[in-house]
Amino acid sequence: MNSKLKVGAVAVLAVAALTTPSAVNAATAPVNDPARAASAEPPVYAPPSAEARAQAVATANATLAARADLTLKGENEKFDLAANVSGVKGLQYLTYSRSYRGLRVHGGEVVVATDRFGEQVGSVNSGLQSRITIDVTSRVDAATASATARAQLPTVESVGTPELVVHATTTTPRLAWEVVVNGATQEAPSVLHVFVDALDGSIIESYDDVRAGTGNSYYNGNPVTIQTSGSSGSYSMTDTTRPGLRCGGQNGAVYTKSTDNWGNGSGTNLETACVDALYAAQKQWDMLRTWLGRNGVTGTGRSYPARVGLAAVNAYWNGSYTSFGRNSANTRQATPMDVVAHEYGHAIFQNSGSGGGGSGNESGGLNESTGDIYGALTEHYANQPATLDPPDYLVGEEVNLSGSGEIRNMYNPSAKGHPNCYSSSIPSTPVHSAAGPQNHWFYLLSEGTNPVGKPASTVCSGPTTLTGIGIQKAGQIFQSGLNTKTAPWTHAKARRATVAAAKSLFPGSCVEVNAVKAAWTAVNVPAASGEVACP
Ligand SMILES: [Ca+2]
Numbered sequence: 001m002n003s004k005l006k007v008g009a010v011a012v013l014a015v016a017a018l019t020t021p022s023a024v025n026a027a028t029a030p031v032n033d034p035a036r037a038a039s040a041e042p043p044v045y046a047p048p049s050a051e052a053r054a055q056a057v058a059t060a061n062a063t064l065a066a067r068a069d070l071t072l073k074g075e076n077e078k079f080d081l082a083a084n085v086s087g088v089k090g091l092q093y094l095t096y097s098r099s100y101r102g103l104r105v106h107g108g109e110v111v112v113a114t115d116r117f118g119e120q121v122g123s124v125n126s127g128l129q130s131r132i133t134i135d136v137t138s139r140v141d142a143a144t145a146s147a148t149a150r151a152q153l154p155t156v157e158s159v160g161t162p163e164l165v166v167h168a169t170t171t172t173p174r175l176a177w178e179v180v181v182n183g184a185t186q187e188a189p190s191v192l193h194v195f196v197d198a199l200d201g202s203i204i205e206s207y208d209d210v211r212a213g214t215g216n217s218y219y220n221g222n223p224v225t226i227q228t229s230g231s232s233g234s235y236s237m238t239d240t241t242r243p244g245l246r247c248g249g250q251n252g253a254v255y256t257k258s259t260d261n262w263g264n265g266s267g268t269n270l271e272t273a274c275v276d277a278l279y280a281a282q283k284q285w286d287m288l289r290t291w292l293g294r295n296g297v298t299g300t301g302r303s304y305p306a307r308v309g310l311a312a313v314n315a316y317w318n319g320s321y322t323s324f325g326r327n328s329a330n331t332r333q334a335t336p337m338d339v340v341a342h343e344y345g346h347a348i349f350q351n352s353g354s355g356g357g358g359s360g361n362e363s364g365g366l367n368e369s370t371g372d373i374y375g376a377l378t379e380h381y382a383n384q385p386a387t388l389d390p391p392d393y394l395v396g397e398e399v400n401l402s403g404s405g406e407i408r409n410m411y412n413p414s415a416k417g418h419p420n421c422y423s424s425s426i427p428s429t430p431v432h433s434a435a436g437p438q439n440h441w442f443y444l445l446s447e448g449t450n451p452v453g454k455p456a457s458t459v460c461s462g463p464t465t466l467t468g469i470g471i472q473k474a475g476q477i478f479q480s481g482l483n484t485k486t487a488p489w490t491h492a493k494a495r496r497a498t499v500a501a502a503k504s505l506f507p508g509s510c511v512e513v514n515a516v517k518a519a520w521t522a523v524n525v526p527a528a529s530g531e532v533a534c535p
Pocket residue numbers: 379389390391392397398
C-alpha cells in the first residue's frame with residue numbers, strides 16, 4: 001500500500017481516461033509539495049536513488065491496482081515489472097508485461113511514467129485496444145505452427161520453440177503461437193517473429209528483429225582515442241566501461257592484439273572499421289548520458305556488440321548486435337558516426353517503452369527515423385570539424401554507400417525521393433522512406449524553417465515559419481516520448497507522447513510544447529481530441 005500516491009495525479013489520469021480510453025497519456029501533474037517545489041532543478045543526468053526507484057515501483061503498482069479502467073485489465077490478468085528506466089532529469093518509466101491466464105500478452109504492455117521521486121504518476125500508457133476474453137485452448141498444435149512459420153523465410157537456420165501467447169496488437173485479441181525463425185531473406189539476415197492463429201492456423205502478423213539498411217578510424221581522425229581493455233601484451237576491443245560494447249568480425253569474436261594500437265586508417269581495413277564503430281558508439285553513449293539523461297543504450301547501463309566485415313552494401317541491427325558492411329565501390333566500411341548511431345538507435349528503440357513497436361511499415365518507419373535521429377544527435381554531440389565528419393541532418397553522407405551521396409535527408413526527405421510529410425499511404429511505404437515525416441518533424445523541432453547557417457526547410461500544412469528549440473531539447477523530448485511507446489507505434493501516438501513529454505520536461509513553459517505541436521502539424525500529423533493544452 002502506498003500512502004504517498006498523490007490525489008492530484010489520479011485526478012489527471014481520470015480526466016485523460018475520459019478522452020482517450022485506450023492509450024491514456026496525461027501530462028505530469030505539478031509537484032505540489034512545497035519543499036520539493038523549492039528544491040533545485042535536477043541535472044539532465046540524474047539517475048534516481050534506489051529509494052526513489054522503489055517508490056516508483058510502489059506508486060506504479062498501486063496505480064495499476066486501482067485503475068484497471070486505464071489498462072483494460074481483467075481479473076485473469078497479471079502485470080509484471082519488465083523494465084525500469086530513467087530519463088531526462090531523473091523522470092522514471094516503468095514497463096510492465098501482461099499475462100492472461102498465465103500466457104504472455106503480446107501488445108499488452110503498459111508503461112507508467114512517474115516523477116523523479118517516484119511519487120507522482122505522469123501518465124499510464126496502454127496499447128491494449130479491447131479487453132481480453134478469449135478461450136486459451138489451442139486447436140492448432142505447436143508443430144503445425146512451427147512449419148507454417150518456417151515457410152515464411154527462404155533460408156532457415158533454426159526455428160525456436162513455439163510459445164502460446166495472446167496476440168493483442170489489433171482490436172481483436174487472439175490466441176496465437178509465436179514462433180521465432182532465424183535465417184535470411186533474399187537481401188539480409190532475419191530473426192522473424194511469426195504469430196500463427198492457434199484456432200485456425202492462419203498467420204496474424206509477423207515482424208523482423210533485423211533492421212537492415214537499404215542497398216544503401218577512417219572517419220573520425222587519426223589518431224583517435226577509443227576505450228578498449230587489457231594490459232601488457234594482451235588487449236581487446238572490449239569497452240568494459242560501457243558493458244556489452246565490443247567489436248570484432250562476422251564470427252562474433254572480438255578483435256584482440258598484443259598492443260593497444262588499432263587499425264591503420266584505411267577504408268578497407270576491418271580493424272579500422274572497428275575503431276570507427278567503437279568511437280561512434282562511445283560518443284553516442286556519452287551523448288545519451290549528457291544530453292538525454294539516459295544510462296546507456298538499454299537505459300539500464302548496457303550496450304551491444306558490433307561486428308564489421310559484412311559482405312554487403314548494408315548495415316543492420318538484428319535484435320542482439322549491430323553489423324556493418326561496406327559501400328558499393330568497396331572503398332569504405334559502412335561505419336561513419338551516423339550509420340553506427342543509426343543501428344544502435346534501433347537498439348534504443350527496442351529498449352524503450354513497450355520494447356517492440358509492432359509490425360507494419362508505419363512503426364517500421366518510425367523505428368528507422370529513430371535511428372536517423374540518433375545519428376544526427378550523435379554527430380552534433382561529437383561536433384567534429386569540417387575536415388572530418390561535421391554535424392548535419394543527412395544520413396550516410398560520409399560513406400557514400402551506393403554512389404549517390406547521403407541516403408536520407410531530414411530537412412527535405414523528398415530530395416532523396418522520400419515523403420516529407422505524413423499521409424494515409426505511409427503504412428504501405430517502405431520503412432526507410434516512411435522515416436521521412438518524423439525525420440522532417442525532428443528537423444523542424446530542432447532548427448525550424450529558416451535556421452541561420454543551416455538548410456531551410458518547408459512545411460506541408462499550418463504556419464509556414466517555425467522556430468526551432470535546438471537539437472538537445474528536441475532529443476530530450478523525442479527520447480522521453482519514446483520511453484512511453486506502446487505497440488503498434490504510430491505517428492498519432494508519437495505526437496501525443498512527445499507533447500506530453502515536452503510538458504513534463506519543461507513545466508512552466510509553453511515554448512517547447514507548442515513547438516512540438518507546430519512541427520507535427522507541419523508534417524501533417526494533426527492534433528487528436530483531448531491533446532494537452534498549453535498554457
Ligand atoms: Ca556529418
